[in-house]
Amino acid sequence: MRVRLFALLLLLSCGAVVGLAQAASTLEAVKQRGHLRCGVSQGLPGFSTPDGSGGWTGLDVDFCRAVAAAVLGDADKVRFAALSAKERFTALQSGEVDLLARNTTWTLSRDAELGFHFVGVLFYDGQGFMVPKELGVTSVAELDGATICSNAGTTTELNLADWFRARGMDYQPVVFEKSDEVAAAYDAGRCDAYTTDRASLYAQRNKLKNPDAHVILPELISKEPLGPLVRRGDDQWFSIVKWTLYVLIGAEELGLTSANVEEQRQRSRHPEVQRLLSVNGNSGQGLGLGPDWAYNIIRQVGNYGELYQRNLGRAPLGIERGLNALYTDGGLMYAPPFR
Amino acid sequence: MKQAPSTFPRRPPWWRRPQVQAWLLQALLLAAVLGAIVWMFGNALDNLARQGIASGFGFWNERAGFAIATSLIEYSETSTYGRAFLVGLLNTLLVSALGVVFATVLGFLIGIARLSPNWLIRQWAAAYIELVRNVPLLLQIFFWYFAVLRPLPQPRHSIELLGLAYLNNRGLYLPKPILEPGFGWLSAALLLGLVGCLLWLRRARREAGSDRGLRYWLIAGLLLLAPAAAVSLAVGLPLGWELPEFRRFNFRGGLVLSPEFVALLTALSTYTAAFIAEIVRAGIQSVSQGQREAAYSLGLSPGQTLRHVVLPQAMRVIVPPLTNQYLNLTKNSSLAAAIAYPDLVSVFAGTVLNQTGQAVEVIGVTMAVYLTISLVIAALMNWYNRRVALVER
């Protein structure tokens, strides 16, 4: 009997050694798995919202689909993981998701200290405030002594603290994990103002009991460049995701849409278009992808303008391009050449 | 003559001897446990290094940068993460201590009511216990917070209580006592009065057969308050009050009890009180009926019996599970994270964890704090048990 016990214990201690999986590159892991694992928010209209039957829509969601189209050739081969602000970074660190597209602000500490790479800016935003019209407040500077709701664990909390302290103003913070909880608290009058990225304010305003009774104040108290992130240590994956973003922007610059890209691939004489769509040769070779990578992105998901219009530009959100327009239209969206 | 074959059992080989087997087993277990720990920490260090995440406790002295809604000590955005930890810890201890007090009082009341000779009261107590015990605490916290306190009116339409306190959905605003100079003298005088009162009580108890009548209690109260009254008359009452005032958005000044705090405290108290009530009931029922009958035959009223005969004996059965409930209450206070009350878990294992990304250190420290609290309470209970056992002699 004791012998059996010995054997069992020996097995257990050996089992501790087994299981050291090889750290495969993310690209190989995704290809082997057959789908991309993407971390998104738990429900932010315009960026990532579940539609109740397992599907997702939004700008971040479409970006993930673009990466899936580039890598796997099929934009639908994505599994979305709804992550709270608390678990988003550890989910990426631990490998639970391959890519985090969760309206995350690009900051120095996140890039340098948490072990991530931001691939670029998907959406330029700033932090704004929303107040009920009946308070009669017209500027953020009048909010001295107010109670302000925000999301827990975000740059929003920190910016709020900095801004108010710099002006010697006082406030009562009320923070919650999920955007829906914050909006519900604001709507119930638990706080006087709601602060978060301005695009999210527009989105949440539509969900309030009486959207017209609320006004979004004009000031933006911080820069909030929102972008997708990947883990450090995998340069190839970093390049793939980065250039997916540039394909989206570059396609709009070159006038390629999901409707006309097929025709353009056959007919266009523009050298940049030909290079991008791999008419002669494989533009994705250096990234480890097939020749159709850019074509798939544009055909199945669209260009940046289409993404923007589909998720944020049209009603009910109706957010203007502003800084998110192409550089030729006065915005900041600019793609490096595909040479 | 051939020697008879020895049938005496020979010594078994060394690997079959029980002692050796026991030691081998333990050595193997130790190796397995240590091996597992080393492997896990190796992986952790490996993962952290690969991703360039900071390690160690350097973050303790870094600037926190975020505000905390309720704090017992001075705290601002320029304070360090270490100070944020302290704020969270104090909030946890505050809500736990108050919760213990309320739960005990309520629990004893309901436990005694559960054994009342009045049938109606008995049923009410039983209904309370069965209802509260079988619904999750988190749901009860949500109920108090979202269903009861959230619908309170906005500050501008607050419910006014005697012109001194205000109730709205941002909290309960009470007048805050301000300690003016001279309060030191008052507290010294109070202390003196307390000492005098206790001495009087002890002296009166030693006199056998003394009737604890009205006169006795009157003298006790007088002894307690006389020095304090004298000081107040001489110096003037060194206690000011700060009343809450409505400014543009909120009430300023005064003592604020946030709805998160009130909801958490109420839920914790009522939930734990139901368990304490059952413990009290079991304890009282464990005292044999003979004790009660003997007390009655001595002429004691039911109330006196309860107070002098039953409860002291019941306490020995009540106290161990009671301290267990106190421990549960302290651990359950961590549910504050669900409604944004800034306790230790919410502030430290929530916001600080998010900002620094150092999961191992932060969660490790949080668990260590709770383990310490558990061990302290367990030690206190062991000390009490031993003390009670000796007194029995």
Place this chain on the structure above:
Amino acid sequence: MRVPERTAAVLAWARRNLFSSPLNALLTLLGLWLLWLVVPPLLQWLWLQADFVGSSREDCRGDGACWVFVRVHLDQFLYGFYPPAERWRVNLGIALLLVPALPLLIPPLRRFRRVWLLALLAYPPVAWWLFHGGLGLSVVDTGLWGGLFLTLVIAATGMAAALPLGLLLALGRRSRLPVVRATATVFIEFWRGVPLITVLFMASVMLPLFLPSGLSLDKLLRALIGVALFAGAYMAEVIRGGLQGVPAGQYEAAQALGLSYWQQMRLVIVPQALRMVVPGIVNVFIALFKETSLVLIIGLFDLLGVVQAAVTNPDWLGFVLEGYVFAAAVFWAFCYGMSRISRRLERRPDMKAQEQQEMA
């Protein structure tokens, strides 16, 4: 002789129980006042003025509870985000649980102990296959599991894991070997001394760091591991009480019969110990069932999580009470049911601790 009137019995009872003394009478009045204060408004809200029929928010017209809210969301409350087409798998999986449970309810079936054991062991893989998919059934990601279904999964897994783990730990704590005893004691005291929420945080945030990179565990699995370890520690203490309660004579007799340690435990001690602490075990189960609601804090949508999401949904704001009352009723039903079963088990003849003391 005249037969005494029956009605006098009621009056006599009332006089004895409700009005025996002035204080008692006062208490009775207090109790009646509470009844008057609570019951009529409650009935009105719950039933008389409530809306039961409808399919959208506009159908909530009355002053009472709007149960339309619950009806509309009922599927979500029960199954979470499980695809509607596959819900029959969930129903089948839970119905199959009756197969191992049947012998417990119908005593004559207990003769087929081997078959029962086989059914019990076969249930987890079959249930996993039904719920998760693979091998012919479409895969349903654990992220889509939710509602009462998820609560039952977590509770059942916790209970199933807590018993063997707790037994091992309790035996370890009572072992004569110092290393084994120390390991078991440290393990038990560690898990009992920390709140479940930190255990869940540890499981969901720290555990991935402790595993080699590339090996990632499902979020539900991580939560299940945390819950199992936590419940196992509490179960260990309860079982240890039982082991202590078995009279020393039993231990000695088993030893005298020449049984090995594991044979002693398996055949003589553990069955008696477990029967002694059935109420304690059921208490741990009830507590576990209630504590599953904490997983909503780490992003899993159990019953309370789904209800909470539904009441903060902007389309259905203002029905907080209905949602919470529904969730409370479901939890209460399960927990109260379990405590009643425990009380009935306590009274069964072979569970009486005193009898066993006498037999020793």
